[in-house]
Amino acid sequence: MEQLRAMQQAFMGHLLGRPSDIAAAIQSTPEADAPTRLGIYASGYRLRLKEALETDYPQLHAYLGDMLFDQLMDAYIDRYPSHVFSLRDYGRHMPELLDGLDDFPALPMVRELERIERAFNHSFDAADSAPPDPAMLSQLPPEAWPGMQLRLHASVVVLHNRWNSFPVWRALSRGETPPEPVEDTAPWLIWRKALVSRYRALEAPEAAALHTALNGGDFSALCEALLAFHPADEVPREAVSLLQTWITEEMLADIVTDR
Amino acid sequence: MTRPFLGFGLGLRTDHYQYIEDHRPDIDWFEILSENYMVPGGKPLAHLERIRADYPVVMHGVSLSIGSTDPLDEDYLASLKTLAERAQPEWLSDHLCWTQVDHTNSHDLLPLPYNEPTIEHIAGRIRQVQDYLGRQILIENLSSYVTYRASEMSEWEFLDEIARRADCLILLDINNIFVSAHNHHFDPMDYLLGVSPERVMQFHLAGHSHSGPMLIDTHDHPVCDPVWTLYEAALKHFGPVSTMIERDDDIPEFPALRAELAIAEDIAGRTLAAECLPPRLAQGAA
Numbered sequence: 001m002e003q004l005r006a007m008q009q010a011f012m013g014h015l016l017g018r019p020s021d022i023a024a025a026i027q028s029t030p031e032a033d034a035p036t037r038l039g040i041y042a043s044g045y046r047l048r049l050k051e052a053l054e055t056d057y058p059q060l061h062a063y064l065g066d067m068l069f070d071q072l073m074d075a076y077i078d079r080y081p082s083h084v085f086s087l088r089d090y091g092r093h094m095p096e097l098l099d100g101l102d103d104f105p106a107l108p109m110v111r112e113l114e115r116i117e118r119a120f121n122h123s124f125d126a127a128d129s130a131p132p133d134p135a136m137l138s139q140l141p142p143e144a145w146p147g148m149q150l151r152l153h154a155s156v157v158v159l160h161n162r163w164n165s166f167p168v169w170r171a172l173s174r175g176e177t178p179p180e181p182v183e184d185t186a187p188w189l190i191w192r193k194a195l196v197s198r199y200r201a202l203e204a205p206e207a208a209a210l211h212t213a214l215n216g217g218d219f220s221a222l223c224e225a226l227l228a229f230h231p232a233d234e235v236p237r238e239a240v241s242l243l244q245t246w247i248t249e250e251m252l253a254d255i256v257t258d259r
Numbered sequence: 260m261t262r263p264f265l266g267f268g269l270g271l272r273t274d275h276y277q278y279i280e281d282h283r284p285d286i287d288w289f290e291i292l293s294e295n296y297m298v299p300g301g302k303p304l305a306h307l308e309r310i311r312a313d314y315p316v317v318m319h320g321v322s323l324s325i326g327s328t329d330p331l332d333e334d335y336l337a338s339l340k341t342l343a344e345r346a347q348p349e350w351l352s353d354h355l356c357w358t359q360v361d362h363t364n365s366h367d368l369l370p371l372p373y374n375e376p377t378i379e380h381i382a383g384r385i386r387q388v389q390d391y392l393g394r395q396i397l398i399e400n401l402s403s404y405v406t407y408r409a410s411e412m413s414e415w416e417f418l419d420e421i422a423r424r425a426d427c428l429i430l431l432d433i434n435n436i437f438v439s440a441h442n443h444h445f446d447p448m449d450y451l452l453g454v455s456p457e458r459v460m461q462f463h464l465a466g467h468s469h470s471g472p473m474l475i476d477t478h479d480h481p482v483c484d485p486v487w488t489l490y491e492a493a494l495k496h497f498g499p500v501s502t503m504i505e506r507d508d509d510i511p512e513f514p515a516l517r518a519e520l521a522i523a524e525d526i527a528g529r530t531l532a533a534e535c536l537p538p539r540l541a542q543g544a545a
Protein backbone atom coordinates (compact mmCIF):
# COMPACT_ATOMS: atom_id res chain seq x y z
CA MET A 1 0.00 0.00 0.00
CA GLU A 2 3.02 2.31 0.10
CA GLN A 3 2.51 3.27 -3.55
CA LEU A 4 -1.14 4.10 -3.02
CA ARG A 5 -0.31 6.03 0.13
CA ALA A 6 2.41 8.08 -1.57
CA MET A 7 0.02 8.82 -4.43
CA GLN A 8 -2.72 9.96 -2.02
CA GLN A 9 -0.28 12.19 -0.13
CA ALA A 10 0.89 13.76 -3.39
CA PHE A 11 -2.73 14.27 -4.51
CA MET A 12 -3.63 15.89 -1.19
CA GLY A 13 -0.53 18.09 -1.42
CA HIS A 14 -1.78 19.27 -4.79
CA LEU A 15 -5.21 20.12 -3.32
CA LEU A 16 -3.56 22.04 -0.48
CA GLY A 17 -1.54 24.06 -2.97
CA ARG A 18 1.82 22.55 -1.93
CA PRO A 19 4.54 21.39 -4.31
CA SER A 20 3.46 17.98 -5.59
CA ASP A 21 4.55 15.52 -8.26
CA ILE A 22 1.07 14.03 -8.67
CA ALA A 23 0.79 15.19 -12.31
CA ALA A 24 3.39 12.56 -13.26
CA ALA A 25 0.99 9.84 -12.07
CA ILE A 26 -1.92 11.08 -14.22
CA GLN A 27 -2.57 10.35 -17.90
CA SER A 28 -2.87 13.30 -20.25
CA THR A 29 -5.25 13.15 -23.22
CA PRO A 30 -5.26 15.39 -26.30
CA GLU A 31 -8.22 17.44 -25.05
CA ALA A 32 -7.08 17.77 -21.40
CA ASP A 33 -3.59 17.31 -19.99
CA ALA A 34 -2.88 16.08 -16.47
CA PRO A 35 -2.59 19.57 -14.88
CA THR A 36 -5.95 20.61 -16.40
CA ARG A 37 -7.61 17.47 -15.11
CA LEU A 38 -6.05 17.86 -11.65
CA GLY A 39 -7.05 21.52 -11.61
CA ILE A 40 -10.72 20.48 -11.50
CA TYR A 41 -10.07 18.86 -8.13
CA ALA A 42 -7.97 21.73 -6.74
CA SER A 43 -10.54 24.40 -7.54
CA GLY A 44 -13.35 22.14 -6.29
CA TYR A 45 -11.52 21.70 -2.98
CA ARG A 46 -11.34 25.44 -2.28
CA LEU A 47 -14.89 26.09 -3.48
CA ARG A 48 -16.33 23.45 -1.16
CA LEU A 49 -14.52 24.78 1.89
CA LYS A 50 -15.60 28.31 1.03
CA GLU A 51 -19.19 27.15 0.70
CA ALA A 52 -18.96 25.67 4.19
CA LEU A 53 -17.64 28.96 5.64
CA GLU A 54 -20.25 31.00 3.77
CA THR A 55 -22.96 28.75 5.21
CA ASP A 56 -21.58 29.27 8.73
CA TYR A 57 -21.16 33.04 8.54
CA PRO A 58 -23.78 34.69 6.29
CA GLN A 59 -23.97 37.97 8.26
CA LEU A 60 -20.23 38.25 8.78
CA HIS A 61 -20.02 37.85 5.01
CA ALA A 62 -22.65 40.58 4.51
CA TYR A 63 -20.84 42.88 6.95
CA LEU A 64 -17.42 42.49 5.33
CA GLY A 65 -18.61 42.32 1.72
CA ASP A 66 -17.47 39.73 -0.83
CA MET A 67 -13.88 40.89 -1.20
CA LEU A 68 -12.89 41.06 2.46
CA PHE A 69 -14.81 37.92 3.39
CA ASP A 70 -13.07 36.10 0.56
CA GLN A 71 -9.70 37.24 1.93
CA LEU A 72 -10.71 35.93 5.33
CA MET A 73 -11.78 32.58 3.83
CA ASP A 74 -8.53 32.26 1.89
CA ALA A 75 -6.54 32.92 5.06
CA TYR A 76 -8.63 30.34 6.90
CA ILE A 77 -8.30 27.66 4.23
CA ASP A 78 -4.53 28.19 3.92
CA ARG A 79 -4.07 27.88 7.65
CA TYR A 80 -6.58 25.15 8.50
CA PRO A 81 -6.76 22.05 6.32
CA SER A 82 -9.83 20.05 7.34
CA HIS A 83 -9.42 17.34 9.96
CA VAL A 84 -13.15 16.74 10.46
CA PHE A 85 -15.45 14.36 8.58
CA SER A 86 -18.35 16.80 8.33
CA LEU A 87 -18.14 20.25 6.72
CA ARG A 88 -20.50 21.37 9.49
CA ASP A 89 -17.44 21.42 11.78
CA TYR A 90 -14.93 22.85 9.33
CA GLY A 91 -15.19 26.49 10.53
CA ARG A 92 -14.49 25.69 14.17
CA HIS A 93 -11.09 27.43 14.20
CA MET A 94 -12.46 30.81 13.11
CA PRO A 95 -12.17 32.41 16.60
CA GLU A 96 -8.53 31.31 16.72
CA LEU A 97 -7.84 32.82 13.29
CA LEU A 98 -9.51 36.12 14.24
CA ASP A 99 -7.67 36.26 17.59
CA GLY A 100 -4.41 35.98 15.72
CA LEU A 101 -5.17 38.80 13.26
CA ASP A 102 -4.15 42.34 14.07
CA ASP A 103 -4.49 44.30 10.84
CA PHE A 104 -7.90 43.26 9.53
CA PRO A 105 -10.67 45.90 9.23
CA ALA A 106 -13.22 46.31 12.03
CA LEU A 107 -11.74 43.45 14.06
CA PRO A 108 -13.67 44.03 17.32
CA MET A 109 -17.02 43.95 15.51
CA VAL A 110 -15.90 41.06 13.29
CA ARG A 111 -14.95 38.97 16.32
CA GLU A 112 -18.29 39.60 17.99
CA LEU A 113 -20.32 38.85 14.85
CA GLU A 114 -18.38 35.61 14.54
CA ARG A 115 -19.35 34.66 18.12
CA ILE A 116 -23.00 35.46 17.44
CA GLU A 117 -23.17 33.33 14.31
CA ARG A 118 -21.25 30.50 15.95
CA ALA A 119 -23.79 30.54 18.80
CA PHE A 120 -26.66 30.33 16.30
CA ASN A 121 -25.00 27.46 14.47
CA HIS A 122 -24.52 25.69 17.78
CA SER A 123 -28.14 26.23 18.86
CA PHE A 124 -29.48 24.89 15.55
CA ASP A 125 -28.57 21.26 16.20
CA ALA A 126 -27.51 21.14 19.87
CA ALA A 127 -28.76 18.07 21.78
CA ASP A 128 -32.50 17.68 22.31
CA SER A 129 -34.14 17.43 25.72
CA ALA A 130 -37.78 17.50 26.77
CA PRO A 131 -38.57 20.55 28.97
CA PRO A 132 -39.36 19.65 32.59
CA ASP A 133 -43.01 19.59 33.66
CA PRO A 134 -43.91 22.89 35.44
CA ALA A 135 -46.26 20.92 37.69
CA MET A 136 -43.25 19.35 39.40
CA LEU A 137 -42.44 22.72 41.02
CA SER A 138 -45.76 22.87 42.88
CA GLN A 139 -45.19 19.36 44.21
CA LEU A 140 -41.71 20.16 45.47
CA PRO A 141 -41.41 20.30 49.32
CA PRO A 142 -39.91 23.59 50.62
CA GLU A 143 -36.72 21.92 51.87
CA ALA A 144 -35.94 20.66 48.33
CA TRP A 145 -35.78 24.14 46.78
CA PRO A 146 -32.37 25.49 47.91
CA GLY A 147 -30.37 22.51 46.57
CA MET A 148 -32.30 22.27 43.31
CA GLN A 149 -30.05 22.19 40.22
CA LEU A 150 -31.18 23.82 36.98
CA ARG A 151 -29.71 22.18 33.86
CA LEU A 152 -29.97 24.51 30.92
CA HIS A 153 -30.83 23.28 27.44
CA ALA A 154 -27.72 22.51 25.36
CA SER A 155 -28.63 25.28 22.90
CA VAL A 156 -28.47 28.10 25.50
CA VAL A 157 -25.65 30.63 24.98
CA VAL A 158 -25.29 33.97 26.80
CA LEU A 159 -23.16 36.52 24.97
CA HIS A 160 -21.50 39.52 26.55
CA ASN A 161 -20.36 41.89 23.86
CA ARG A 162 -18.52 45.18 24.12
CA TRP A 163 -20.01 46.60 20.95
CA ASN A 164 -23.49 46.83 19.44
CA SER A 165 -22.78 43.70 17.45
CA PHE A 166 -26.22 42.23 18.09
CA PRO A 167 -28.10 45.19 16.61
CA VAL A 168 -25.60 45.06 13.73
CA TRP A 169 -26.21 41.32 13.26
CA ARG A 170 -29.98 41.82 13.42
CA ALA A 171 -29.95 44.59 10.80
CA LEU A 172 -27.76 42.48 8.48
CA SER A 173 -29.98 39.43 8.87
CA ARG A 174 -32.96 41.56 7.81
CA GLY A 175 -31.08 42.94 4.83
CA GLU A 176 -30.95 46.42 6.40
CA THR A 177 -28.01 48.80 6.69
CA PRO A 178 -26.32 48.07 10.02
CA PRO A 179 -25.97 50.86 12.62
CA GLU A 180 -22.58 52.53 13.19
CA PRO A 181 -20.46 50.71 15.78
CA VAL A 182 -20.93 52.01 19.32
CA GLU A 183 -20.10 50.55 22.72
CA ASP A 184 -23.01 48.50 24.02
CA THR A 185 -22.54 45.91 26.75
CA ALA A 186 -26.11 44.57 26.98
CA PRO A 187 -26.04 40.77 27.30
CA TRP A 188 -27.95 38.66 24.77
CA LEU A 189 -29.38 35.18 24.89
CA ILE A 190 -29.43 32.67 22.02
CA TRP A 191 -31.33 29.38 22.35
CA ARG A 192 -33.68 27.07 20.50
CA LYS A 193 -37.41 26.75 21.08
CA ALA A 194 -39.75 24.52 19.07
CA LEU A 195 -36.78 23.62 16.80
CA VAL A 196 -36.13 27.27 15.86
CA SER A 197 -33.13 29.30 17.03
CA ARG A 198 -34.14 32.47 18.86
CA TYR A 199 -32.54 35.44 20.55
CA ARG A 200 -33.45 38.20 22.98
CA ALA A 201 -31.74 40.87 25.05
CA LEU A 202 -31.27 39.98 28.70
CA GLU A 203 -31.87 42.24 31.71
CA ALA A 204 -28.96 42.22 34.13
CA PRO A 205 -30.74 40.11 36.83
CA GLU A 206 -31.68 37.36 34.39
CA ALA A 207 -28.18 37.37 32.90
CA ALA A 208 -26.69 36.96 36.39
CA ALA A 209 -29.14 34.15 37.23
CA LEU A 210 -28.35 32.37 33.94
CA HIS A 211 -24.63 32.58 34.64
CA THR A 212 -25.14 30.99 38.02
CA ALA A 213 -27.15 28.15 36.49
CA LEU A 214 -24.71 27.70 33.57
CA ASN A 215 -21.87 27.40 36.10
CA GLY A 216 -23.67 24.66 38.02
CA GLY A 217 -24.95 26.81 40.93
CA ASP A 218 -28.07 25.57 42.71
CA PHE A 219 -31.28 27.50 43.34
CA SER A 220 -29.94 29.13 46.52
CA ALA A 221 -26.88 30.38 44.60
CA LEU A 222 -29.22 31.78 41.95
CA CYS A 223 -31.17 33.62 44.66
CA GLU A 224 -27.94 34.97 46.07
CA ALA A 225 -27.03 36.34 42.63
CA LEU A 226 -30.39 38.11 42.48
CA LEU A 227 -29.73 39.87 45.83
CA ALA A 228 -27.58 42.33 43.90
CA PHE A 229 -30.70 43.52 42.03
CA HIS A 230 -33.73 43.03 44.29
CA PRO A 231 -34.59 43.51 47.99
CA ALA A 232 -34.20 40.26 49.91
CA ASP A 233 -37.92 39.71 50.45
CA GLU A 234 -38.62 39.95 46.70
CA VAL A 235 -35.83 37.60 45.62
CA PRO A 236 -37.70 34.27 46.00
CA ARG A 237 -40.63 35.55 43.90
CA GLU A 238 -38.29 36.92 41.21
CA ALA A 239 -36.34 33.65 41.16
CA VAL A 240 -39.47 31.53 40.75
CA SER A 241 -40.72 33.83 38.03
CA LEU A 242 -37.44 33.41 36.10
CA LEU A 243 -37.67 29.68 36.57
CA GLN A 244 -41.17 29.62 35.08
CA THR A 245 -40.06 31.72 32.13
CA TRP A 246 -37.15 29.36 31.47
CA ILE A 247 -39.46 26.34 31.53
CA THR A 248 -42.04 27.83 29.15
CA GLU A 249 -39.29 29.15 26.87
CA GLU A 250 -37.76 25.64 26.67
CA MET A 251 -34.47 26.94 28.09
CA LEU A 252 -34.26 24.17 30.69
CA ALA A 253 -33.30 20.58 30.01
CA ASP A 254 -33.86 19.31 33.52
CA ILE A 255 -34.48 20.23 37.17
CA VAL A 256 -32.57 17.95 39.50
CA THR A 257 -33.46 17.55 43.18
CA ASP A 258 -32.20 15.09 45.81
CA ARG A 259 -35.63 13.55 46.11
CA MET B 260 -33.74 -12.88 -8.80
CA THR B 261 -34.95 -11.67 -5.39
CA ARG B 262 -33.39 -8.22 -5.31
CA PRO B 263 -35.54 -5.92 -3.13
CA PHE B 264 -37.10 -3.14 -5.22
CA LEU B 265 -38.13 0.04 -3.39
CA GLY B 266 -39.50 1.77 -6.48
CA PHE B 267 -38.81 5.45 -7.20
CA GLY B 268 -37.36 7.90 -4.69
CA LEU B 269 -35.66 11.24 -4.24
CA GLY B 270 -32.80 12.58 -2.16
CA LEU B 271 -34.23 14.16 0.99
CA ARG B 272 -33.19 17.84 1.09
CA THR B 273 -33.76 20.38 3.88
CA ASP B 274 -35.56 22.76 1.48
CA HIS B 275 -38.29 20.14 1.05
CA TYR B 276 -38.92 19.01 4.67
CA GLN B 277 -41.98 21.17 5.09
CA TYR B 278 -43.51 20.32 1.73
CA ILE B 279 -43.10 16.60 2.32
CA GLU B 280 -44.62 16.75 5.80
CA ASP B 281 -47.54 18.88 4.61
CA HIS B 282 -48.33 16.99 1.39
CA ARG B 283 -47.09 13.42 1.88
CA PRO B 284 -46.19 13.19 -1.82
CA ASP B 285 -46.73 9.87 -3.60
CA ILE B 286 -43.17 8.67 -3.97
CA ASP B 287 -41.83 5.38 -2.71
CA TRP B 288 -38.78 6.26 -0.62
CA PHE B 289 -36.13 8.83 0.28
CA GLU B 290 -32.36 8.71 0.37
CA ILE B 291 -30.84 10.70 3.25
CA LEU B 292 -27.30 12.09 3.36
CA SER B 293 -25.94 10.36 6.45
CA GLU B 294 -23.60 13.16 7.56
CA ASN B 295 -26.49 15.68 7.74
CA TYR B 296 -28.06 13.65 10.54
CA MET B 297 -24.92 12.87 12.53
CA VAL B 298 -25.71 15.82 14.81
CA PRO B 299 -26.73 15.99 18.47
CA GLY B 300 -30.33 17.17 17.91
CA GLY B 301 -32.59 19.88 16.53
CA LYS B 302 -34.33 20.17 13.19
CA PRO B 303 -32.49 17.59 11.06
CA LEU B 304 -33.26 14.69 13.39
CA ALA B 305 -36.80 15.90 14.13
CA HIS B 306 -37.67 16.06 10.43
CA LEU B 307 -35.99 12.75 9.76
CA GLU B 308 -38.13 11.11 12.41
CA ARG B 309 -41.37 12.51 10.97
CA ILE B 310 -40.52 11.62 7.38
CA ARG B 311 -39.18 8.19 8.31
CA ALA B 312 -42.55 7.40 9.93
CA ASP B 313 -44.15 7.61 6.46
CA TYR B 314 -41.45 6.50 4.00
CA PRO B 315 -38.71 3.89 3.75
CA VAL B 316 -35.25 5.51 3.70
CA VAL B 317 -31.78 4.50 2.62
CA MET B 318 -28.63 6.12 3.99
CA HIS B 319 -26.00 7.57 1.67
CA GLY B 320 -22.65 8.72 3.07
CA VAL B 321 -19.65 10.60 1.70
CA SER B 322 -17.07 10.22 4.49
CA LEU B 323 -16.29 6.52 4.76
CA SER B 324 -13.12 7.04 2.68
CA ILE B 325 -13.02 3.33 1.97
CA GLY B 326 -10.10 3.72 -0.46
CA SER B 327 -7.88 5.71 1.91
CA THR B 328 -4.61 4.40 3.29
CA ASP B 329 -5.46 5.96 6.67
CA PRO B 330 -7.01 3.57 9.18
CA LEU B 331 -10.83 3.48 9.09
CA ASP B 332 -12.27 6.31 11.19
CA GLU B 333 -13.79 4.58 14.20
CA ASP B 334 -15.67 7.64 15.40
CA TYR B 335 -17.28 8.02 12.01
CA LEU B 336 -18.25 4.35 11.91
CA ALA B 337 -19.75 4.60 15.38
CA SER B 338 -21.85 7.64 14.34
CA LEU B 339 -22.92 5.79 11.21
CA LYS B 340 -24.04 2.80 13.25
CA THR B 341 -25.92 5.00 15.74
CA LEU B 342 -27.72 6.76 12.90
CA ALA B 343 -28.58 3.44 11.26
CA GLU B 344 -30.12 2.25 14.51
CA ARG B 345 -32.19 5.41 14.60
CA ALA B 346 -33.20 5.67 10.94
CA GLN B 347 -33.62 1.92 10.29
CA PRO B 348 -32.62 2.30 6.62
CA GLU B 349 -33.28 -0.34 3.98
CA TRP B 350 -29.55 -0.15 3.27
CA LEU B 351 -26.45 2.09 3.50
CA SER B 352 -24.13 3.24 0.76
CA ASP B 353 -20.92 5.21 0.24
CA HIS B 354 -18.52 5.73 -2.63
CA LEU B 355 -15.69 3.76 -4.22
CA CYS B 356 -13.19 6.53 -3.54
CA TRP B 357 -10.87 8.03 -0.98
CA THR B 358 -11.55 11.35 0.74
CA GLN B 359 -8.72 11.77 3.25
CA VAL B 360 -5.09 10.94 3.94
CA ASP B 361 -2.95 11.79 6.99
CA HIS B 362 -6.25 12.77 8.64
CA THR B 363 -6.64 15.65 6.22
CA ASN B 364 -10.03 15.62 4.56
CA SER B 365 -10.50 16.79 0.98
CA HIS B 366 -14.31 16.66 1.36
CA ASP B 367 -14.27 15.31 -2.17
CA LEU B 368 -14.75 11.88 -3.71
CA LEU B 369 -11.30 11.21 -5.12
CA PRO B 370 -10.59 8.44 -7.64
CA LEU B 371 -8.35 5.42 -7.18
CA PRO B 372 -5.89 3.56 -9.40
CA TYR B 373 -7.56 0.44 -10.77
CA ASN B 374 -5.11 -2.34 -9.92
CA GLU B 375 -4.78 -5.51 -7.89
CA PRO B 376 -3.18 -4.07 -4.71
CA THR B 377 -5.92 -1.42 -4.51
CA ILE B 378 -8.64 -4.06 -4.96
CA GLU B 379 -7.20 -6.18 -2.19
CA HIS B 380 -6.84 -3.18 0.13
CA ILE B 381 -10.38 -1.94 -0.39
CA ALA B 382 -12.11 -5.33 -0.35
CA GLY B 383 -10.57 -5.97 3.09
CA ARG B 384 -11.76 -2.61 4.39
CA ILE B 385 -15.30 -3.10 3.09
CA ARG B 386 -15.41 -6.45 4.86
CA GLN B 387 -14.30 -4.72 8.09
CA VAL B 388 -17.04 -2.11 7.74
CA GLN B 389 -19.68 -4.75 6.98
CA ASP B 390 -18.58 -6.80 10.00
CA TYR B 391 -18.81 -3.73 12.22
CA LEU B 392 -22.22 -2.65 10.92
CA GLY B 393 -23.52 -6.20 10.79
CA ARG B 394 -24.84 -5.77 7.24
CA GLN B 395 -23.80 -5.52 3.60
CA ILE B 396 -23.15 -2.03 2.25
CA LEU B 397 -23.47 -0.60 -1.27
CA ILE B 398 -20.55 1.09 -2.97
CA GLU B 399 -21.11 3.66 -5.69
CA ASN B 400 -19.12 4.48 -8.84
CA LEU B 401 -17.82 8.07 -9.14
CA SER B 402 -17.63 10.73 -11.76
CA SER B 403 -13.92 11.22 -12.30
CA TYR B 404 -11.63 13.57 -14.17
CA VAL B 405 -8.28 11.78 -14.00
CA THR B 406 -6.94 8.36 -14.94
CA TYR B 407 -3.86 7.08 -13.12
CA ARG B 408 -0.96 5.65 -15.05
CA ALA B 409 -0.94 2.89 -12.41
CA SER B 410 -4.39 1.66 -13.50
CA GLU B 411 -4.32 -1.81 -15.08
CA MET B 412 -8.01 -2.44 -15.81
CA SER B 413 -11.28 -0.70 -16.56
CA GLU B 414 -13.30 0.99 -13.84
CA TRP B 415 -16.10 -1.58 -14.12
CA GLU B 416 -13.70 -4.52 -13.76
CA PHE B 417 -12.28 -2.80 -10.67
CA LEU B 418 -15.71 -2.13 -9.17
CA ASP B 419 -17.04 -5.59 -9.91
CA GLU B 420 -14.00 -7.41 -8.56
CA ILE B 421 -14.05 -5.41 -5.31
CA ALA B 422 -17.76 -6.13 -4.87
CA ARG B 423 -17.12 -9.83 -5.47
CA ARG B 424 -14.21 -10.07 -3.05
CA ALA B 425 -15.84 -7.94 -0.35
CA ASP B 426 -19.24 -9.56 -0.95
CA CYS B 427 -20.84 -6.13 -0.98
CA LEU B 428 -23.55 -4.59 -3.14
CA ILE B 429 -23.38 -1.91 -5.81
CA LEU B 430 -25.04 1.47 -6.25
CA LEU B 431 -24.73 2.35 -9.92
CA ASP B 432 -24.83 6.06 -10.63
CA ILE B 433 -26.01 6.23 -14.24
CA ASN B 434 -25.00 9.88 -14.61
CA ASN B 435 -21.53 9.12 -13.23
CA ILE B 436 -21.09 6.36 -15.81
CA PHE B 437 -22.10 8.83 -18.52
CA VAL B 438 -19.80 11.59 -17.21
CA SER B 439 -16.80 9.29 -16.75
CA ALA B 440 -17.39 7.64 -20.15
CA HIS B 441 -17.17 11.09 -21.74
CA ASN B 442 -14.13 12.17 -19.70
CA HIS B 443 -12.22 8.92 -20.22
CA HIS B 444 -13.48 7.81 -23.64
CA PHE B 445 -15.16 4.51 -22.90
CA ASP B 446 -18.51 3.12 -23.99
CA PRO B 447 -21.04 3.38 -21.14
CA MET B 448 -22.71 0.17 -22.35
CA ASP B 449 -19.47 -1.71 -21.68
CA TYR B 450 -19.76 -0.47 -18.09
CA LEU B 451 -23.34 -1.69 -17.68
CA LEU B 452 -22.51 -5.07 -19.18
CA GLY B 453 -19.38 -5.42 -17.05
CA VAL B 454 -21.10 -5.30 -13.67
CA SER B 455 -22.62 -8.37 -11.97
CA PRO B 456 -26.40 -7.80 -12.10
CA GLU B 457 -27.10 -9.62 -8.86
CA ARG B 458 -25.06 -7.08 -6.89
CA VAL B 459 -26.73 -3.93 -8.27
CA MET B 460 -29.20 -2.72 -5.65
CA GLN B 461 -29.75 0.96 -6.47
CA PHE B 462 -29.46 3.51 -9.28
CA HIS B 463 -28.63 7.19 -8.96
CA LEU B 464 -29.71 9.69 -11.60
CA ALA B 465 -28.45 13.27 -11.65
CA GLY B 466 -27.56 16.24 -13.83
CA HIS B 467 -24.08 17.39 -14.74
CA SER B 468 -22.46 20.42 -16.37
CA HIS B 469 -19.84 21.19 -18.99
CA SER B 470 -16.41 22.66 -18.30
CA GLY B 471 -14.39 22.95 -21.48
CA PRO B 472 -13.84 19.43 -22.83
CA MET B 473 -14.86 17.80 -19.55
CA LEU B 474 -18.18 16.92 -17.97
CA ILE B 475 -18.46 17.74 -14.26
CA ASP B 476 -20.76 15.96 -11.83
CA THR B 477 -22.46 19.04 -10.34
CA HIS B 478 -25.98 17.78 -9.48
CA ASP B 479 -27.30 21.24 -10.32
CA HIS B 480 -29.25 20.45 -13.51
CA PRO B 481 -32.08 18.14 -14.49
CA VAL B 482 -31.11 14.69 -15.79
CA CYS B 483 -30.20 15.09 -19.48
CA ASP B 484 -31.60 13.04 -22.38
CA PRO B 485 -28.57 10.82 -23.02
CA VAL B 486 -28.57 9.86 -19.33
CA TRP B 487 -32.27 8.94 -19.58
CA THR B 488 -31.40 6.78 -22.59
CA LEU B 489 -28.63 5.09 -20.62
CA TYR B 490 -31.05 4.60 -17.72
CA GLU B 491 -33.46 2.82 -20.05
CA ALA B 492 -30.67 0.54 -21.24
CA ALA B 493 -29.72 -0.14 -17.61
CA LEU B 494 -33.30 -1.09 -16.68
CA LYS B 495 -33.50 -3.40 -19.69
CA HIS B 496 -30.27 -5.06 -18.66
CA PHE B 497 -30.68 -5.23 -14.87
CA GLY B 498 -34.47 -5.40 -14.47
CA PRO B 499 -36.15 -3.47 -11.65
CA VAL B 500 -33.58 -1.54 -9.57
CA SER B 501 -34.54 1.07 -6.93
CA THR B 502 -34.07 4.43 -8.62
CA MET B 503 -33.70 7.97 -7.31
CA ILE B 504 -32.66 11.44 -8.46
CA GLU B 505 -29.91 13.36 -6.64
CA ARG B 506 -30.16 17.13 -6.70
CA ASP B 507 -27.74 19.14 -4.55
CA ASP B 508 -27.57 22.61 -6.06
CA ASP B 509 -30.07 25.03 -7.63
CA ILE B 510 -32.64 22.80 -5.97
CA PRO B 511 -36.12 23.39 -7.46
CA GLU B 512 -39.43 23.20 -5.61
CA PHE B 513 -40.43 19.67 -4.66
CA PRO B 514 -43.14 19.29 -7.36
CA ALA B 515 -40.57 19.99 -10.10
CA LEU B 516 -38.33 17.19 -8.84
CA ARG B 517 -41.35 14.94 -8.47
CA ALA B 518 -42.20 15.62 -12.12
CA GLU B 519 -38.63 14.71 -13.10
CA LEU B 520 -38.94 11.43 -11.22
CA ALA B 521 -42.10 10.70 -13.26
CA ILE B 522 -39.82 10.50 -16.31
CA ALA B 523 -38.01 7.60 -14.64
CA GLU B 524 -41.36 6.01 -13.82
CA ASP B 525 -42.48 6.37 -17.45
CA ILE B 526 -39.29 4.75 -18.71
CA ALA B 527 -39.72 1.91 -16.23
CA GLY B 528 -43.38 1.62 -17.24
CA ARG B 529 -42.47 0.89 -20.83
CA THR B 530 -39.31 -1.12 -20.07
CA LEU B 531 -40.33 -3.41 -17.20
CA ALA B 532 -43.13 -5.94 -16.94
CA ALA B 533 -46.16 -4.50 -15.09
CA GLU B 534 -45.76 -6.98 -12.22
CA CYS B 535 -42.29 -5.55 -11.54
CA LEU B 536 -43.62 -2.02 -10.93
CA PRO B 537 -44.69 -0.62 -7.54
CA PRO B 538 -48.46 -1.22 -7.11
CA ARG B 539 -49.34 2.48 -7.50
CA LEU B 540 -47.74 2.49 -10.99
CA ALA B 541 -48.85 -0.98 -12.09
CA GLN B 542 -52.47 -0.01 -11.38
CA GLY B 543 -52.11 3.20 -13.34
CA ALA B 544 -50.70 1.26 -16.31
CA ALA B 545 -53.46 -1.39 -16.26
Ligand SMILES: [Fe+2]
Nearest residue numbers: 399432463505
Ligand atom coordinates in the same frame (compact mmCIF):
# COMPACT_ATOMS: atom_id res chain seq x y z
FE1 LIG C 1 -24.45 9.44 -6.99
